[in-house]
Amino acid sequence: MNKNIYVQIQEALQKGQRVNIVTTFSGQEGRIHDDLSKKLILDEIIGESIIKPVALKEDESISFYEPIALKDRLIILGGGHVALPLCEFASKTGFHVTVIDDRPEFANHLRFPW
Known part of the structure; x- marks a missing residue:
């Protein structure tokens, strides 16, 4: 699935799904994860629901989780x-x-x- 990230976000929100944009920073390079079909269970990562942006360090990378809420x-x-x-x-x-x-x-x- 290679849809535009904004189309994927809109489709997920219309289905009532919770959406987070995840940006991972690794060294000098960074990238935006635009594949919403891979679900991240953030509750398991930090133990509570994310309702505001948060940065997490996992292994050698730092990821920024930004919730998109209805x-x-x-x-x-x-x-x-x-x-x-x-x-x-x-x-x-x-x-x-x-x-x-x-x-x-x-x-x-x-x-x-x-």
Whole structure:
């Protein structure tokens, strides 16, 4: 598989998979691992989930693991007065927000522009 790394990242994220870009530095040369079909189980390497970039030294090389994360999803049922500040707050704090309401005047992009 010799796809562009960004196409591979997009496909993996659309499938809900966790993605990390791994750059390994060895001496004066460095390279980017662009084969996402080889899964790295980072939990086994460092004992916890990676949610921020981290550098690890393994053998004679140093690898930089950079997570690519999807936004967490918040679904709000009802587009009334309580949903307005909740939607704004959630979207500003990193959530992908979906508002569901059977009234078109309450669940639309004009009412919830975030």
